[in-house]
Amino acid sequence: MTDSTAPTRANPLIGILRSLEFRMFCLALILGILLSLSSPFFLTERNIFNILDQSVVIGIVAVGMTFVILTGGIDLSVGAVFGLTGIVLAQSLQIMPIPLAIPLAIAAGATIGLLSGVLVAAFGLAPFVVTLGIMAIARSLSFIFSGQRSISGLPPDLDAIVYSTFLGIPANVLFLIALYILAWAYLTYTKGGRTIYAVGSNMEAAQAAGLSTMFYSILPYVISGALAAVAVTFSLAQVMSADPMAGNGLELDAIAAVVIGGASLFGGRGSIVGTLLGVLIMVMIRNGLNLMGVSPFWQGTAIGTIIILALLAERLVNWRAARR
Amino acid sequence: MQGFDQQSSRADPLMTARKVSKSFGSTRALNSADLTLRPGEVVGLLGANGAGKSTLSRIVSGHIAPTGGEIMFGGTPLTLGSARDALGRGIALVAQETSLAPDLSVLENIFLPHLATPGRLSFAKLRLRASELLRGLGHEHVLPLDAEVRVLSAAQRQLVEIAKALALDARLVIFDEPTASLSSTEVDRLFDIMTRLKDDGRALAFVSHRLEEVFAITDRVTILREGNTIIEDVATGTLTQGDIIHAMVGRDIGTIHRPRTVTAADIGETVFEVRNLRALPHVRDMSFSVRAGEILGLGGLVGAGRSEAMEAIWGLRPRQSGVIQVRGKAVPLRRPADAVHAGLGFVAEDRRAQSIVPDLSVRENLMLAVMGKHRSFGHGYGRRAEKVAALVAGLGLPADRLDTSMMAYSGGMQQKIIIARWLLTDPDILILDEPTKGVDIGTRASIYRLLQDAADAGLAVIVISSDFEELLGLAERIVVVSDGVTIADLPAARLTEEKLTLLAAPRTSTLRNQALLRRLADEHGCDATWTLIDGEETICLAQSGPPLSGLRPGIAALAHETSIPTAIRTRGAAYAEDETRHTLLTQMTDRRGHDLGWIGLTFNADTPLPMADTIRSEVAALTRAQENAT
Numbered sequence: 034m035t036d037s038t039a040p041t042r043a044n045p046l047i048g049i050l051r052s053l054e055f056r057m058f059c060l061a062l063i064l065g066i067l068l069s070l071s072s073p074f075f076l077t078e079r080n081i082f083n084i085l086d087q088s089v090v091i092g093i094v095a096v097g098m099t100f101v102i103l104t105g106g107i108d109l110s111v112g113a114v115f116g117l118t119g120i121v122l123a124q125s126l127q128i129m130p131i132p133l134a135i136p137l138a139i140a141a142g143a144t145i146g147l148l149s150g151v152l153v154a155a156f157g158l159a160p161f162v163v164t165l166g167i168m169a170i171a172r173s174l175s176f177i178f179s180g181q182r183s184i185s186g187l188p189p190d191l192d193a194i195v196y197s198t199f200l201g202i203p204a205n206v207l208f209l210i211a212l213y214i215l216a217w218a219y220l221t222y223t224k225g226g227r228t229i230y231a232v233g234s235n236m237e238a239a240q241a242a243g244l245s246t247m248f249y250s251i252l253p254y255v256i257s258g259a260l261a262a263v264a265v266t267f268s269l270a271q272v273m274s275a276d277p278m279a280g281n282g283l284e285l286d287a288i289a290a291v292v293i294g295g296a297s298l299f300g301g302r303g304s305i306v307g308t309l310l311g312v313l314i315m316v317m318i319r320n321g322l323n324l325m326g327v328s329p330f331w332q333g334t335a336i337g338t339i340i341i342l343a344l345l346a347e348r349l350v351n352w353r354a355a356r357r
Numbered sequence: 358m359q360g361f362d363q364q365s366s367r368a369d370p371l372m373t374a375r376k377v378s379k380s381f382g383s384t385r386a387l388n389s390a391d392l393t394l395r396p397g398e399v400v401g402l403l404g405a406n407g408a409g410k411s412t413l414s415r416i417v418s419g420h421i422a423p424t425g426g427e428i429m430f431g432g433t434p435l436t437l438g439s440a441r442d443a444l445g446r447g448i449a450l451v452a453q454e455t456s457l458a459p460d461l462s463v464l465e466n467i468f469l470p471h472l473a474t475p476g477r478l479s480f481a482k483l484r485l486r487a488s489e490l491l492r493g494l495g496h497e498h499v500l501p502l503d504a505e506v507r508v509l510s511a512a513q514r515q516l517v518e519i520a521k522a523l524a525l526d527a528r529l530v531i532f533d534e535p536t537a538s539l540s541s542t543e544v545d546r547l548f549d550i551m552t553r554l555k556d557d558g559r560a561l562a563f564v565s566h567r568l569e570e571v572f573a574i575t576d577r578v579t580i581l582r583e584g585n586t587i588i589e590d591v592a593t594g595t596l597t598q599g600d601i602i603h604a605m606v607g608r609d610i611g612t613i614h615r616p617r618t619v620t621a622a623d624i625g626e627t628v629f630e631v632r633n634l635r636a637l638p639h640v641r642d643m644s645f646s647v648r649a650g651e652i653l654g655l656g657g658l659v660g661a662g663r664s665e666a667m668e669a670i671w672g673l674r675p676r677q678s679g680v681i682q683v684r685g686k687a688v689p690l691r692r693p694a695d696a697v698h699a700g701l702g703f704v705a706e707d708r709r710a711q712s713i714v715p716d717l718s719v720r721e722n723l724m725l726a727v728m729g730k731h732r733s734f735g736h737g738y739g740r741r742a743e744k745v746a747a748l749v750a751g752l753g754l755p756a757d758r759l760d761t762s763m764m765a766y767s768g769g770m771q772q773k774i775i776i777a778r779w780l781l782t783d784p785d786i787l788i789l790d791e792p793t794k795g796v797d798i799g800t801r802a803s804i805y806r807l808l809q810d811a812a813d814a815g816l817a818v819i820v821i822s823s824d825f826e827e828l829l830g831l832a833e834r835i836v837v838v839s840d841g842v843t844i845a846d847l848p849a850a851r852l853t854e855e856k857l858t859l860l861a862a863p864r865t866s867t868l869r870n871q872a873l874l875r876r877l878a879d880e881h882g883c884d885a886t887w888t889l890i891d892g893e894e895t896i897c898l899a900q901s902g903p904p905l906s907g908l909r910p911g912i913a914a915l916a917h918e919t920s921i922p923t924a925i926r927t928r929g930a931a932y933a934e935d936e937t938r939h940t941l942l943t944q945m946t947d948r949r950g951h952d953l954g955w956i957g958l959t960f961n962a963d964t965p966l967p968m969a970d971t972i973r974s975e976v977a978a979l980t981r982a983q984e985n986a987t
Binding site for chain 1: 697705725728778
């Protein structure tokens with residue numbers, strides 16, 4: 034039966050209070066308070082920068098993952114692409130200057146993303162399977178290109194992209210903030226961003242309305258691949274060595290952050306603000322457990338529980354809304 | 358003292374629902390609904406969209422729990438925890454969208470509820486039982502028991518649903534809009550089955566929008582309006598169509614089709630033309646054109662290939678051949694974006710699957726096609742706010758609700774929003790596929806007005822509809838499609854629902870009749886025609902041999918415009934003479950005596966005439982053969 038009664042007038046404040054992002058924000062806040070109560074170090078300035086610093090890599094990758102998941106896809110290859118482009122960057126730095134090597138690595142990441150995107154959007158293959166295949170290929174190539182060992186001896190100047198500061202804020206954190214603002218604006222205010230939502234929500238309708246569904250189905254994978262390379266650049270600048278196994282499991286962290294942020298794996302629903310909160314919640318849990326001296330092996334249990342609880346809470350809210 | 362009144366001959370009620378109410382949160386879907394169902398009767402449950410028909414059906418069949426009220430079933434109060442409970446008590450719902458498992462076979466689906474019972478099932482026994490059930494329905498050979506349900510037609514799936522209900526020995530069967538996706542032959546068959554079930558002493562409820570069908574099948578009528586029962590358990594025969602509409606909408610809406618006065622000056626040049634479109638397997642050869650300011654109807658049966666043709670034009674299906682011209686220029690439409698840029702708009706048939714983007718707001722849904730049409734980086738919502746506001750005001754949608762979800766609105770409002778989505782792109786041509794499907798009568802009228810106003814402003818409108826009454830009321834000209842081929846192009850004024858139904862008749866008869874015409878023309882060296890005749894008016898459906906009669910396929914003509922006016926006027930048992938021509942017209946009828954048109958043989962004066970009786974028995978033999986085949 035169709036409901037003939039019109040919905041109540043939208044009050045913007047109630048809209049915000051009812052939004053998923055607001056609930057996630059509350060969750061992050063409660064988590065922060067709990068952790069600051071249990072550890073005196075949690076709320077120190079140093080630890081806050083620590084949390085932000087630890088958010089950079091997963092945060093950057095999660096942006097790309099948000100784009101992909103919004104279209105109803107998934108990118109399992111980001112961890113492996115992170116590892117492979119790290120090796121590409123490290124090897125390039127042996128023979129060319131930094132300003133050439135970084136774009137080259139990013140281009141490599143984007144190309145791999147393009148391949149996934151085309152296979153998914155143009156050939157209609159399942160994103161899960163395509164990116165699983167790409168993951169295996171990328172990981173294998175990173176072992177081959179690295180000669181099965183870590184590559185060190187990177188130019189010392191590289192650490193400038195992490196350790197130079199502006200108004201006391203490190204460059205990598207600044208970059209993360211800028212990236213989130215940019216991604217938010219793109220997804221909210223541009224034709225491309227809205228098309229990505231429409232593609233994920235109802236591909237057939239988006240196509241019938243004359244939108245370039247093919248282009249905007251591929252683009253998210255390209256962004257995801259490119260951002261994996263950007264993330265590894267910041268990581269390399271900190272550890273000054275490229276490991277072929279780097280980024281192992283990173284895809285799961287990114288997916289978890291996006292899902293905690295309220296995105297639907299079926300596409301069409303989710304937001305960049307939610308993803309940011311998801312990233313912060315995950316990093317805070319890790320950081321807090323470390324501060325409390327809990328064995329790192331418990332982190333998986335904690336994060337897994339949070340993911341399931343977040344989904345469960347969302348489902349309960351939806352049930353209530355459906356029954357209204 | 359009920360036993361002494363006029364209803365004394367009727368059986369005791371099997372189910373009575375009294376003051377049933379249902380609230381979804383703050384929304385009251387049912388306020389106080391009464392319904393009485395008796396064995397051996399079909400009760401029509403009527404009401405506009407949102408009146409609560411489906412809610413009441415779903416409560417009685419255990420799909421949802423009522424908020425208040427009382428339901429008695431077989432003399433005891435009925436409380437149902439689930440649809441399974443209801444099935445256990447012998448109450449089944451045959452819904453519009455069937456609840457079958459598409460990957461399982463017909464047999465497995467019929468006995469799906471049995472699969473949950475413990476113990477071993479004997480498939481041999483089930484098979485026997487299933488054949489028995491289908492034989493009881495008169496459809497033993499129509500439904501292969503081993504076929505996967507996904508390959509079945511809508512009508513066959515419904516049959517499986519009915520068999521599934523009977524396998525549980527359902528005593529009460531509710532049909533919720535069962536005819537929505539059926540062709541007229543299939544509806545006849547369904548009604549046969551319903552009659553059998555009724556004669557078996559089962560109680561049936563028939564939920565429908567289609568008044569003709571209600572009059573055809575129901576014994577009693579119960580009408581809901583805004584969650585309340587307005588008329589309960591009244592004999593169908595005592596009501597007129599006007600009574601029912603009045604009870605449904607609470608006011609006289611008069612005719613919902615406001616005739617449009619169109620003069621030649623209002624109609625502009627041809628803006629859109631399709632020639633010999635071929636998009637197999639559904640579209641074989643379709644040609645039509647539409648002019649600015651004109652509303653063109655595409656008539657035909659469900660499955661005739663009209664929707665598929667539009668999707669092929671829109672670039673959603675591959676085309677094998679055909680020319681598509683916009684304003685006299687051929688346009689290569691490879692994908693929907695090409696069509697949008699060429700100035701076309703397309704309101705597809707399946708609103709949920711093809712039009713609505715559920716996660717976007719009403720505003721964004723409105724802007725979707727504009728965004729597809731204009732090249733820009735930003736989404737451009739702000740720039741078009743004024744135009745949106747004007748359009749939205751015309752739809753009766755408050756401007757401050759633009760940011761709410763699409764899904765919160767009724768089907769009628771959603772449809773208006775989707776139509777507005779395309780009007781926003783300033784199209785030259787707007788194609789609408791079943792624009793009033795699932796839309797209540799009140800909203801229908803406003804959709805018609807919306808389209809007529811748009812046509813008055815110079816838009817060329819193409820409407821596909823299987824509701825012939827709607828098509829005749831809305832369109833000025835109608836192109837009839839039958840089995841993927843455009844067979845006639847006629848002014849709507851020359852047509853009636855009956856003629857349109859005949860023209861749209863499916864291929865089996867068309868092919869056979871064409872074969873008959875060819876054979877007669879070859880055998881006797883004459884002009885053989887198949888024509889619908891009503892007084893002075895003729896519509897020729899097919900022709901073979903030398904053109905002596907002046908009748909041409911797909912063309913409507915008055916008797917004096919043909920070469921055989923005397924023959925058309927007399928239609929006697931013997932040959933009629935028109936100057937040098939001799940014509941014999943023989944009527945074809947189906948088993949119910951419906952007119953299927955006239956087979957005409959026209960001879961030149963110098964040709965020997967075959968015996969009139971021979972021809973007549975030949976035609977009669979053919980119609981009998983057709984009956985047996987279908």
